[in-house]
Amino acid sequence: MGLRGEAAIVGCAQYKPEKYQTAPQMFHLEQAADLAGEALLDAGLSLGDIDGLVINGAHFHEASAFVPAIVAEYLGVKVNFAEVVDLGGTSAVAMIWRAAAAIELGLCSSVLCVLPQRMAPAGPDEDLAAAAKAMTYGAHSTTFGAPEAEFDIPYGHVGQNTGYAMIAQQYAYKFGYDTTAMAKIAVDQRYNAQANPEALFFGQSLTVDEVLASKLVADPLRILEIVMPVAGGAAVIVSSQSLARSCRHRPVLVRGCGERLSFKSPSYSHDMTTTPIAVAAKKAFDMSGLKPADMHMAQIYDCYTITVLLSLEDAGFCEKGQGMHFVREHDLTWKGDFPLNTHGGQLSFGQAGVAGGMSQVIEAVAQIRGDAGGRQLPVHDTAFVSGTGGVMSEQGVLILAGSN
Amino acid sequence: MQIPRPDPTAISRPFWDGLRQRIIQVPQCDHCDAWIFYPRRHCTECGSRRLTWRRVSGRATLHSYTFARVATLPAFAELPLQNLAIVTFEEGFNANTSLTGMNADDIHIGMALEPAFDVIDEQGTTRLLFTVANIDPTR
Ligand SMILES: [Zn+2]
Numbered sequence: 436m437g438l439r440g441e442a443a444i445v446g447c448a449q450y451k452p453e454k455y456q457t458a459p460q461m462f463h464l465e466q467a468a469d470l471a472g473e474a475l476l477d478a479g480l481s482l483g484d485i486d487g488l489v490i491n492g493a494h495f496h497e498a499s500a501f502v503p504a505i506v507a508e509y510l511g512v513k514v515n516f517a518e519v520v521d522l523g524g525t526s527a528v529a530m531i532w533r534a535a536a537a538i539e540l541g542l543c544s545s546v547l548c549v550l551p552q553r554m555a556p557a558g559p560d561e562d563l564a565a566a567a568k569a570m571t572y573g574a575h576s577t578t579f580g581a582p583e584a585e586f587d588i589p590y591g592h593v594g595q596n597t598g599y600a601m602i603a604q605q606y607a608y609k610f611g612y613d614t615t616a617m618a619k620i621a622v623d624q625r626y627n628a629q630a631n632p633e634a635l636f637f638g639q640s641l642t643v644d645e646v647l648a649s650k651l652v653a654d655p656l657r658i659l660e661i662v663m664p665v666a667g668g669a670a671v672i673v674s675s676q677s678l679a680r681s682c683r684h685r686p687v688l689v690r691g692c693g694e695r696l697s698f699k700s701p702s703y704s705h706d707m708t709t710t711p712i713a714v715a716a717k718k719a720f721d722m723s724g725l726k727p728a729d730m731h732m733a734q735i736y737d738c739y740t741i742t743v744l745l746s747l748e749d750a751g752f753c754e755k756g757q758g759m760h761f762v763r764e765h766d767l768t769w770k771g772d773f774p775l776n777t778h779g780g781q782l783s784f785g786q787a788g789v790a791g792g793m794s795q796v797i798e799a800v801a802q803i804r805g806d807a808g809g810r811q812l813p814v815h816d817t818a819f820v821s822g823t824g825g826v827m828s829e830q831g832v833l834i835l836a837g838s839n
Numbered sequence: 840m841q842i843p844r845p846d847p848t849a850i851s852r853p854f855w856d857g858l859r860q861r862i863i864q865v866p867q868c869d870h871c872d873a874w875i876f877y878p879r880r881h882c883t884e885c886g887s888r889r890l891t892w893r894r895v896s897g898r899a900t901l902h903s904y905t906f907a908r909v910a911t912l913p914a915f916a917e918l919p920l921q922n923l924a925i926v927t928f929e930e931g932f933n934a935n936t937s938l939t940g941m942n943a944d945d946i947h948i949g950m951a952l953e954p955a956f957d958v959i960d961e962q963g964t965t966r967l968l969f970t971v972a973n974i975d976p977t978r
Contacts, residue, residue: 463962569854577843585846585847585851586845588912589843589959591912592935604903608949652909653906654908700935
């Protein structure tokens with residue numbers, strides 16, 4: 436059961452993360468076309484090869500419904516598989532396995548997965564105040580009848596920081612907490628970013644002391660343990676194995692996948708320190724026939740340091756409650772014995788909205804191809820990739836492996 | 840600034856009406872006894888659609904908390920230190936809330952709490968906050 440590993444990632448494109456103030460503004464449709472063009476060039480395919488489309492539906496600028504139809508028409512493609520994914524930070528991972536599954540079902544042979552996340556130009560009559568208000572509430576719904584509007588927002592439970600902070604506090608209560616180990620996650624990833632000219636924090640090194648001296652945002656999380664939202668975007672093309680063989684690069688096979696959505700607010704979880712990735716990772720590993728020890732790298736979704744810690748534990752890289760010990764005992768840099776987020780992670784690469792999760796997929800592809808430049812791993816055939824949406828609400832896992 | 844007001848729905852109204860009278864009532868499943876919070880019309884444990892509103896004491900323990908050093912909304916920026924809390928009612932269900940009338944140093948996970956009814960507007964809209972229990976929960 437599950438994926439047979441007969442679909443491969445063949446093309447990637449990604450905007451360099453930039454601060455919103457200085458990034459170009461483009462319509463999402465134009466970003467989709469631009470990113471698709473770059474990914475097709477990378478793959479060595481042409482527009483006519485695309486017969487599947489997966490796009491983010493939430494916050495797509497030029498449409499709130501019929502998004503795949505509008506995007507397909509704009510691109511000039513006719514597709515046998517059209518899908519909207521609305522899973523926050525795990526959208527990227529979710530897109531890749533849906534594409535692979537559609538290909539293995541025989542529905543299509545090349546699927547474009549695209550996440551435009553630069554800002555669009557404001558229209559002449561656009562209500563900027565309404566847009567700003569929507570930003571204030573972030574991922575929380577203020578609509579009448581939305582449970583969050585009634586039972587979260589009146590108590591100030593809004594945004595992501597405090598939710599992740601309360602998970603971290605509960606973790607500390609149950610298992611203890613080493614702020615130095617948590618800071619080391621950010622520091623090791625920043626080291627990796629120093630070998631990645633595309634990273635937002637390229638050229639800015641970081642020490643544990645600097646993390647621990649940075650501004651406390653929501654106890655125990657400090658600002659340097661929290662991703663910086665930036666403008667960007669990404670596209671990935673997944674193709675059938677037979678088509679992949681004629682593409683320009685080493686095909687990266689989608690060997691396993693898993694997905695788990697447990698709640699919107701972790702407050703309603705029976706155990707908020709055991710995260711949905713536990714189920715998703717087990718499914719993905721079982722499907723691939725591989726195990727955590729077989730992974731040559733881990734590209735773990737890192738909206739916060741605590742996300743990385745819990746993912747390491749629940750995906751099976753270490754025992755529950757041993758995450759801090761694991762982080763202390765291992766060198767997490769690209770030079771180290773447990774290469775983690777070798778592009779710098781989103782903490783140092785930048786988080787381009789829901790495209791942020793695609794940075795982890797694309798880094799795994801670059802490493803497996805052997806195209807990772809100054810941060811290339813010597814052994815680079817297998818990768819664990821994860822995504823996390825909401826407040827540990829929904830998580831996904833991919834097991835990727837280079838074709839022989 | 841005004842704290843965002845909860846707008847009761849036909850489904851949740853008994854909860855909010857109860858708070859105005861300083862009572863806490865929550866739907867309970869007739870079939871499996873699960874407590875359903877936030878209020879819904881079906882049981883999230885067994886799927887039954889036979890639920891009955893029942894009064895609970897509000898005795899709870901602190902499941903987790905944090906201090907928002909950056910206010911989560913402008914309405915909370917006036918507080919000296921905004922806190923957010925998740926509490927576990929003695930019946931076993933969790934709720935998002937905030938703690939009131941406590942010093943930051945006195946807040947710790949696992950502590951016993953009791954309800955504090957917080958009227959936020961002239962219409963009498965009431966939030967369910969919590970504060971340190973002044974009775975021994977073991978009695
Ligand atoms: Zn029931």
